[in-house]
Amino acid sequence: LWTRLAPEPTSGGGMPDADVPVRWELARDEGLREVVAEGVATATTAHGHSVHVDVDGLDPVTTYWYRFTVGDFESPVGRTRTLPAPGDSTERLAFAFASCQNRQDGYWTAYPHLVEEDLDFVLFLGDYIYESGPNPAKLRPHPPQAQDLAGYRDRYGLYKGDPGLQAAHAAYPWLVIWDDHEVDNDYAGDVPEEPDEAFLERRAVAYQVWWEHNAVRLDPPDGAELVIHRSFEVGDLARIFLLDGRQYRSDQPCEADIGPVCEAGDDPARTLLGDEQESWLFEGLDRSDARWNVLAQPVVMSKVAIPLGETTLFNLDQWDGYVPARTRLLDHLGQGQATNPIVLSGDIHVSGVGDLMADFDDPGSEVVGAEFVVTSISSLFEPAFIDIFEAALAANPHVKYGEARSRGYVRCEVTPESWRADFRYVDGIDTETSPIRTASSWVVEDGRPGVRSA
Numbered sequence: 001l002w003t004r005l006a007p008e009p010t011s012g013g014g015m016p017d018a019d020v021p022v023r024w025e026l027a028r029d030e031g032l033r034e035v036v037a038e039g040v041a042t043a044t045t046a047h048g049h050s051v052h053v054d055v056d057g058l059d060p061v062t063t064y065w066y067r068f069t070v071g072d073f074e075s076p077v078g079r080t081r082t083l084p085a086p087g088d089s090t091e092r093l094a095f096a097f098a099s100c101q102n103r104q105d106g107y108w109t110a111y112p113h114l115v116e117e118d119l120d121f122v123l124f125l126g127d128y129i130y131e132s133g134p135n136p137a138k139l140r141p142h143p144p145q146a147q148d149l150a151g152y153r154d155r156y157g158l159y160k161g162d163p164g165l166q167a168a169h170a171a172y173p174w175l176v177i178w179d180d181h182e183v184d185n186d187y188a189g190d191v192p193e194e195p196d197e198a199f200l201e202r203r204a205v206a207y208q209v210w211w212e213h214n215a216v217r218l219d220p221p222d223g224a225e226l227v228i229h230r231s232f233e234v235g236d237l238a239r240i241f242l243l244d245g246r247q248y249r250s251d252q253p254c255e256a257d258i259g260p261v262c263e264a265g266d267d268p269a270r271t272l273l274g275d276e277q278e279s280w281l282f283e284g285l286d287r288s289d290a291r292w293n294v295l296a297q298p299v300v301m302s303k304v305a306i307p308l309g310e311t312t313l314f315n316l317d318q319w320d321g322y323v324p325a326r327t328r329l330l331d332h333l334g335q336g337q338a339t340n341p342i343v344l345s346g347d348i349h350v351s352g353v354g355d356l357m358a359d360f361d362d363p364g365s366e367v368v369g370a371e372f373v374v375t376s377i378s379s380l381f382e383p384a385f386i387d388i389f390e391a392a393l394a395a396n397p398h399v400k401y402g403e404a405r406s407r408g409y410v411r412c413e414v415t416p417e418s419w420r421a422d423f424r425y426v427d428g429i430d431t432e433t434s435p436i437r438t439a440s441s442w443v444v445e446d447g448r449p450g451v452r453s454a
């Protein structure tokens with residue numbers, strides 16, 4: 001359970017410099033009459049008066065409601081839900097995943113619809129905030145760039161003030177990872193986008209503020225590092241590996257973020273997950289008895305070749321910039337210890353569905369898994385690139401679906417027999433509300449790697 005005391009959320013929080021006791025209650029009913037757990041947590045100045053409560057002893061597969069109280073002030077009532085116990089026979093999981101909500105680009109018209117779905121949780125794959133400064137040409141220009149403790153806190157205060165986002169948090173538990181914009185565009189490990197000797201201090205502050213603003217069962221960071229990779233079991237049905245694609249990666253290779261691959265890209269010492277996380281993931285996959293093994297991670301894993309005139313371009317911030325590391329991972333998935341690998345990705349503001357190939361350059365090679373890429377909640381895909389993106393699909397036969405014009409989320413329904421993914425698109429983000437529709441649906445069947453149209 002999470003909350004934060006911030007009467008002035010976009011200008012320093014507005015709290016006195018004192019720690020504050022916060023009462024919490026968790027009940028079996030929305031009216032909070034049947035309270036099953038309660039206590040007092042401390043909102044500390046050191047952590048921006050955020051409150052994290054880890055309630056144990058709850059029943060599996062059960063919906064609970066909760067509320068925080070400080071003095072005369074009561075929070076709205078939130079709803080949450082427990083997962084099936086690890087290993088328990090589980091017939092159904094329903095969740096949605098989303099990414100990328102640049103507030104400058106438009107309204108978050110998807111969230112009121114997300115609230116109406118019947119989900120066990122929401123999975124967010126990063127770019128929850130954008131750190132950038134104002135672009136006056138945009139619909140809702142940002143304040144100045146976030147780069148220190150107050151700046152990042154105020155940015156979360158701004159983003160979390162959105163009523164639709166608040167309702168989505170009040171409706172479901174969320175599983176979250178980060179991508180780059182929680183800190184700095186396209187940063188890699190300790191390398192910022194623009195040279196900055198104090199970058200690790202900036203990163204440490206951004207990681208702390210990320211921790212302050214998320215309902216994560218992690219200890220608060222102490223220093224420049226924060227380990228966020230972790231996994232969840234959903235009964236015997238699924239194991240979800242939440243991966244960190246930013247903190248441990250080698251710097252992007254070659255000259256441009258989007259460009260031809262140069263020799264440096266082939267260096268096997270380069271890594272996207274880092275050695276420790278990679279080993280942890282491989283061991284976790286080897287030990288997993290789950291029917292579906294889910295890699296929830298920020299950036300597109302499939303090869304996406306973009307032919308342009310005489311050359312072929314790649315997005316080198318994605319796994320295409322880390323080919324030897326991708327080959328190691330796909331080889332591991334191909335060994336088949338973990339059944340039914342599903343990779344979930346975001347970051348790029350387009351939708352995509354594809355087969356993960358043992359060798360992307362050989363259309364006859366083994367399919368080792370499926371990838372679903374979610375479009376953004378609001379971040380725009382550069383309009384000038386839409387035609388190039390659509391034309392590039394033909395050069396990538398393992399990509400079965402690609403769409404760059406729409407915003408929304410992906411809803412997944414998982415059973416022991418199949419994985420279904422519905423791509424849900426709003427009509428637009430330039431007005432405060434919009435209808436939504438299911439634009440495309442895809443299925444993976446148990447034991448048959450690869451996607452097919454539903």
Ligand SMILES: [Fe+2]
Nearest residue numbers: 100127347379
């Ligand atoms: Fe993004």
